[in-house]
Amino acid sequence: xxxxxxxxxxxxxxxxxxxxxxxxxxxxxxxxxxxxxxxxxxxxxxxxxxxxxxxxxxxxxxxxxxxxxxxxxxxxxxxxxxxxxxxxxxxxxxxxxxxxxxxxxxxxxxx
Amino acid sequence: xxxxxxxxxxxxxxxxxxxxxxxxxxxxxxxxxxxxxxxxxxxxxxxxxxxxxxxxxxxxxxxxxxxxxxxxxxxxxxxxxxxxxxxxxxxxxxxxxxxxxxxxxxxxxxxxxxxxx
Numbered sequence: 155x156x157x158x159x160x161x162x163x164x165x166x167x168x169x170x171x172x173x174x175x176x177x178x179x180x181x182x183x184x185x186x187x188x189x190x191x192x193x194x195x196x197x198x199x200x201x202x203x204x205x206x207x208x209x210x211x212x213x214x215x216x217x218x219x220x221x222x223x224x225x226x227x228x229x230x231x232x233x234x235x236x237x238x239x240x241x242x243x244x245x246x247x248x249x250x251x252x253x254x255x256x257x258x259x260x261x262x263x264x265x
Numbered sequence: 266x267x268x269x270x271x272x273x274x275x276x277x278x279x280x281x282x283x284x285x286x287x288x289x290x291x292x293x294x295x296x297x298x299x300x301x302x303x304x305x306x307x308x309x310x311x312x313x314x315x316x317x318x319x320x321x322x323x324x325x326x327x328x329x330x331x332x333x334x335x336x337x338x339x340x341x342x343x344x345x346x347x348x349x350x351x352x353x354x355x356x357x358x359x360x361x362x363x364x365x366x367x368x369x370x371x372x373x374x375x376x377x378x379x380x381x382x
Binding site: 156188190192194199200201202205206211243245251252253254255256257258259 | 312313325367368370371372
């Protein structure tokens with residue numbers, strides 16, 4: 155059971171918009187710690203997608219956006235493309251555990 | 266350009282100790298707020314954070330694995346070493362090391378470690 159809760163799967167047709175939620179608690183997201191998002195393509199290492207809640211590293215398309223409110227965060231992907239089919243993970247810091255925590259991951263299927 | 270690469274055994278027996286080395290380039294582990302972390306992923310499962318060592322030698326461990334983990338750094342060699350004792354088949358996973366500046370911005374390719382007799 156992951157400290158951060160994500161839906162196991164989401165899906166959408168090409169061109170559509172999907173969102174992936176990440177729910178934490180008062181010891182992590184709710185305590186003000188930043189949320190980061192990673193994309194893991196099949197057979198590859200995770201790649202940083204969004205950092206500090208809503209910032210995109212260089213090279214990440216602006217179709218990807220992040221937000222945070224209260225004890226939750228969300229990743230939105232607009233204009234879905236086949237290449238977006240991957241697993242997505244949220245990550246934050248937990249003050250009670252004194253370490254990083256990951257979500258359980260969400261598998262995005264592009265229909 | 267930041268790169269990291271994990272190395273170590275691909276197969277260990279139950280009860281043995283696993284030693285993994287992360288060799289990195291493109292950054293210094295002597296500079297605030299840099300760290301190097303270890304994250305693992307059992308086949309078909311989610312990422313699990315294991316440990317992190319900071320530039321100032323501060324160390325953090327997953328509470329559930331703390332008794333079995335040790336993380337150290339050799340700044341002169343640009344290496345970080347993770348040891349995990351009393352390995353179990355449930356520890357079979359791909360082990361990643363990653364550069365940390367609050368987020369894990371750069372990852373190694375990962376190394377698959379299988380625990381089996």
